[in-house]
Amino acid sequence: MVSAVSAAGDAAVPPSAVEGFAYPGAAKILADQGVTVKSGDGNIRIVSDCHSGENLLMVYSRITDPATPICFRATGPSGYLSLEIPKVYSIKGDDHTTKATLSTNGTVTQIDIPKNLFQPVGEGASPEGSAVLLELVTSGGPAATPVTSEYPAVGKINVGLEGRAGSRGCTATLVNPLWALTAAGCFTDNPASLTRGRPSATSTFTVGGAAIGIAEVVPQTGRDAALVRLDSLVPGVAPVKIATAAPVPGDSFRIPGFGRTAAGWAPANPRTVSHTVGAVSAIGIDSAPASGDSTLCAGDAGAPLLRTRGGTVEIAGVVSRSWQGGCLGEAPGGTGAVSTRVDDLGDWVKKALDLDWNTCIQYPPGTGRTLCGPILTKYLELGGPATVGIPTTDTTATPVQPGKYAHFASPGSNTANTSIYWSAATGAHLVTGGTRSVWADNGWENGWLGFPITEESPNLTGTRTGFQGGFVATHQPTAAASAHHYALDNIAVTAGDFTGDGHADAVTIDNDGYLWLHPATTGTTLGDPVLLWPSSGWKGITKITAGDFTGDGKTDLVAIWGDGQLQVYPGNANGTFQPSTALWGKPDSLYLYKDAKEIFAGDFTGDGKTDLGVLWNGGSLWLAPGNNTGRLDNGLDAIQMWPDNIFLNARQLIAGDHTGDGKTDMGVIWSSDGFWMQPGDGQGHITSGVKMWPDNSWSGARDAASADFDANGKPDVVSIWPDGTLHLYPDLKPL
Incomplete structure (x- = not known):
């Protein structure tokens, strides 16, 4: 395939798809009409029939029949045409404001042509004069039709004044509010020679009807691709994401560009064509028009190759070259194109978009605040005005700790409620809403x-924002926020599949009374804790367990309230719970479980229903059989699991089939004798214990729970050690 950085002189390489503004079909016009047309912006076109319509510019010259003018049609609000017509003696204007540049006896002058009137020039103004018409410039025409496009982030680049010889025209796509992606060849015939900096010629990017100056070009070494930084932000236009997955042969792309068509030049709106991918190399993409579609033409260089992945439009490449067969001014011929891959340029893009402190912009322009360097980079990365909001301060040094910040009023707000803070150690990050308020407090x-x-990242129940010393969690739907140390001081734990993914998770209560979910990640590690309750309302509750008490196949949470009420929180299998109901609700013994020392849950009777085991303060061990109704006060007789009070010295009790016989066993962590397992008999009783750990180190554990975290069919144990941290032990079984 052809390289996207091949030399322009290689005969096997398609020509550049950059618009050079050469007048299409100039040789034929010279042969047919004797007029030399050189370059233009497409808004002043020669017409062969002066009677084809009203409102024409008419040029009278001795090189043709003096009674037959050479006619031009001007369109749009303005236009430019470079040409050469000798022996001109009169020019008639149209409805535009028109200026004509002439060389009369070697002296170049510019004169105004009155609207719809004749203006004598050359020998028409003076018998000794001999004038050559060099340029026509129009202005004051009808306002341009508003740009309408399926892809509003796609705009037009002009390098130099549009239409002038030596100027260049391309297509580019906004990839964040200050940056656009295009082809490096837009700025030079040799993309490999382009260096970072301000373009040598005045350059603009026009998008959304506004022309914005280009402040800097950042070329990609080795490919025909470049990022351009604009002089000001583009608000109200959603940027397009750059792809991260490579294209493959057969892929279809939509390509919107401001190139010529078979009959049109300098379109006001981008034309979108469909291309199918042929060969794909490490840096380039060959493509051809889809059935019945058009070739890419001059002006389409830099146009994005767009596809939709997961509902998101993304750029996989930018147009570099095209054979342009059938384009305006070109003979029929090849229709294929060569584009530059950008899907693997993430590191280059990130580096290019990282601004130093010397780079600043004011927003809104002229009246707003000044954002600089990494603060500006983060602002743009997160979407700028559309998502972060309007800056209410300049980039400002923090008063004590070395760093910088800027405050913003989020969209729809008139007061500062969002900030971006930066330090050399942490980089720049956004803080907003309740998280910002808690941080301020x-x-x-x-x-x-x-x-x-x-940044604030969503999780199962709210959000989490990391700081140097801890994190702030929010809980939906109230968005209540609270600050926490990374090492949670956990005091109670239970386990079960609370998220419905087939892997057990841990739920803990910390010493401040917050309830946390620790989702399983790899089966041997737990993820960042997720706040399960919007407040510290679990303070004082130290006895929790888990199981399917309602019989719906979802893990429920059970807790003993401080007054002794036994409550169940039915699980939703997504990390959230329904409001609690009484698991034991007999009026005459509502607070019965105030005398419970430990509770644990499992199917000890072998009927497929979750039972509740209770170690009472006196040391007796009993089982309340479950019935899948979410209530235990159901008339079923309690079962004494062990005949005496030996478990009075137990610190924690857990439940799981650690012996692998299909029956639920009870694990015991003794006050001084370590970790043991009491095998279950499948009828609600337990048998003599066997040791689970060779030493007595488990006697220091605050709490423990058993569940299958790695989903291998074998129970694991999660424990809280004396420092409040969680530890996971896979596949524990008796020694």
């Missing part, structure tokens, strides 16, 4: 939380 960057180290 704890001293901003000068408090124990320090600077932010992550």
Whole structure:
């Protein structure tokens, strides 16, 4: 296949798809009409029939029949045409404001042509004059039709004044509010020679009807691709994401571009064509028009190869070259194109978009605040005005700790409620909403939380934002926020598949009374804790267990309230719970479980229903059989699991089939004798214990629970050690 950086002189390489503004069909016009047309912007076109319509510019010259003018049609609000017509003696204007540049006896002048009137020039103005018409420039025409496009982030680049010889035209796509992606060849005939910096010629990017200056070009070494930084932000236009997956032969792409068509030049709106991928190399993509579609033409260089993945439009490449067969001014011929891959340029894009502190913009332009460097980079990365909002401060140094910040009013707000903070150690990160309020209450960057180290990220029940010293969690739907240390001081734990993914998760209560979900990740590790309750309302509750008490196949949470009520929180299998109901609700013994020392859950009777085991303060061990109704006060007789009070010295009890015989066993962590397992008999009783761990180190554990975290059919054990941290032990079984 052809390289996207091949030399322009290689005969096997398609020509560049950059618009050079050469007048299409100039040789034929010279042969047919004796007029030399050179370059233009497509808005002043020569017409062969002066009677084809009203409102024409008419040029009278001695090189043709003096009674027959050479006619031009001007369209749009403005236009430019470079040409050469000798022996001109009169020009008649149209409805535009028109200026004509002439060389009269070697002197170049520009004159105004009155609207719809004749203006004598050359010998028409002076018998000794001999004028050559060099340029026509129009302005004041009808306002341009608003740009309408399926892809509003796609715009037009002009390098130099549009239509002038030596100027260049391309297509580019906004990839964040300050940056657009295009082809490096837009700025030079040799993309490999392009260096980073401001373009040598005044250049603009026009998108959404506004022309914005180009401040900097960042070429990609070895490929015909470049990022351009604009002089000001583009609000109100959603940028397009750059793809991360490679194209493959047979892929179909939509390509919107401002190139010529078979009959048109300088379109006001991008034309979109469909191409099918042929060969794909490490850096390039060969493509051809889909059945019945058109070739890519001059002006389409830099146009994006768009596809939709997961409902998101993304750019997989940018147009570099095209054979342009059948385009305006070109003979029929090849229709294939060569584009540059961009799917693997993530590192280059990130590096290019990382701005230093010397790079600043003011937003809104002229009246707004100034954002600089990494603060500006983060603002743009997160979507700029459309998502972060309007800056309410300049980029400002933090007062105590070394760093910088800027505050913003989020969309729809008139007051600052969002901030971006930066330090050399953490980089720049956004803090907003309730998280920002909690951080402020704890001293901003000068408090124990320090600077932010992550953005707010969603989880099962809310969000989490990381800071140097801890994190802030929010809980939906109230968005209540609270600050926490990374090492949670957990005091109680239970386990079960609370998220419905087939892997057990841990649920803990910390010493501040917050309830947490620790989702299983690999089966041998637990993920970041997720806040399960919007407040510290679990303070004082230290006895929890888990199982399917309602019989719906979902893991429920059971807790003993401080007054002794036994409550069940039915699980939703997505990390959330329904409101609690009484698991034991007899009026005469509502607070019965105030005398419970430990509770644990499992199918000890072998009927497929979750039972509740209770170690009472006096040391007796009983089982309340389950019936899948979410109630235990159902008339079923309690079962004494062990005949005496030996378990008075037990610290924690857990349940799981650790002997592998299909019957639920009871694990015991003794106050001084370590970790043992009491095998179940499948009828609600347990038998003599066997040791689970060779030493007595488990006697220091605060709490423990058994469940299958790695989904291999064997129970694992999660424990809380004296420092409040969680530890996971896969596939524990008796020694």
